Amino acid sequence: MIKTVNLTKRFGSVPVFENINFEVQKGEKVVIVGPSGAGKSTFLRCLNALELPTSGEIYYEGRLITPKTNLNKLREEIGMVFQHFNLFPHLTALQNVMLGPVVVKKMDKNLARDIAVNYLKKVGLGHRLNHYPKELSGGEKQRVAIARALAMEPKLMLFDEPTSALDIEMIQEVLDVMKEIAENGMTMVVVTHEISFAKEVADRVIFMADGRIVEEGNPLEFFESPQTDRARKFLRSVL
Ligand code: ADP
Ligand code: MG
Numbered sequence: 001m002i003k004t005v006n007l008t009k010r011f012g013s014v015p016v017f018e019n020i021n022f023e024v025q026k027g028e029k030v031v032i033v034g035p036s037g038a039g040k041s042t043f044l045r046c047l048n049a050l051e052l053p054t055s056g057e058i059y060y061e062g063r064l065i066t067p068k069t070n071l072n073k074l075r076e077e078i079g080m081v082f083q084h085f086n087l088f089p090h091l092t093a094l095q096n097v098m099l100g101p102v103v104v105k106k107m108d109k110n111l112a113r114d115i116a117v118n119y120l121k122k123v124g125l126g127h128r129l130n131h132y133p134k135e136l137s138g139g140e141k142q143r144v145a146i147a148r149a150l151a152m153e154p155k156l157m158l159f160d161e162p163t164s165a166l167d168i169e170m171i172q173e174v175l176d177v178m179k180e181i182a183e184n185g186m187t188m189v190v191v192t193h194e195i196s197f198a199k200e201v202a203d204r205v206i207f208m209a210d211g212r213i214v215e216e217g218n219p220l221e222f223f224e225s226p227q228t229d230r231a232r233k234f235l236r237s238v239l
Helices: 040-047 071-077 093-104 109-122 138-151 168-183 195-201 219-224 229-238
Strands: 002-011 014-024 029-033 055-060 078-081 156-160 187-191 204-209 212-217
Touching: 002 040, 014 040, 014 212, 029 040, 029 195, 040 156, 040 187, 071 078, 071 093, 078 138, 093 109, 093 138, 109 138, 138 168, 168 187, 168 195, 187 195, 195 219, 204 219, 204 229, 212 219, 212 229
Parallel strands: 029 187, 029 204, 078 156, 156 187
Antiparallel strands: 002 014, 002 055, 204 212
């Protein structure tokens, strides 16, 4: 589905990550964990071309992404959910979810509304259609953001610490929605420190630190018996 070869990103002369070789198969769920500053967010942002890599290659569905690639089309197919929701405050839940299909896909408004209502119901927000973000809880806002990503019918979804900004009692409702998306077969890359989610959902865990992939493997093995001191130290800090 997506693959990187020697992907490297620097801001000026400061390296964020170097020579990342990463691959996700269709339908696979990959969890990325690692300390703050490891380069996880920047890496995800490179995958859907919100950020340009300094060097290296990205292949999407087998095709190299080049300056000629239609990046808008790529971003349509790769949905992203952010830590801080990034909803438009002046739009209702329904309008937030309709916006992509109407503006980007030029979809008929009535059809976009039906699709948006459908996805908002799927994330358990059928009763919040006309609420503004400020009238919603953190968990509800994040579920609107997930519905918004789903409404574009992406082929791949990237989640960047989707529960890190939430009060503890709202984390599970968001993880439950993500679990359902996973069960429906979506290809997913999830940056999260929710270890029980990773154990239950991930096919593979990647441990990123200091701008590189330090360990990679089966989630149960990684969390039960990490192979490197760096990973052990990190896991002690989050468990
Ligand atoms: P993580 O998500 O793992 O915490 P990030 O990808 O957010 O890591 O950041 C990795 C490093 O890149 C950090 O040191 C951060 O300060 C730096 N960084 C991120 N974005 C920028 C930017 N736009 N300009 C300069 N440095 C940045
Ligand atoms: Mg981050």
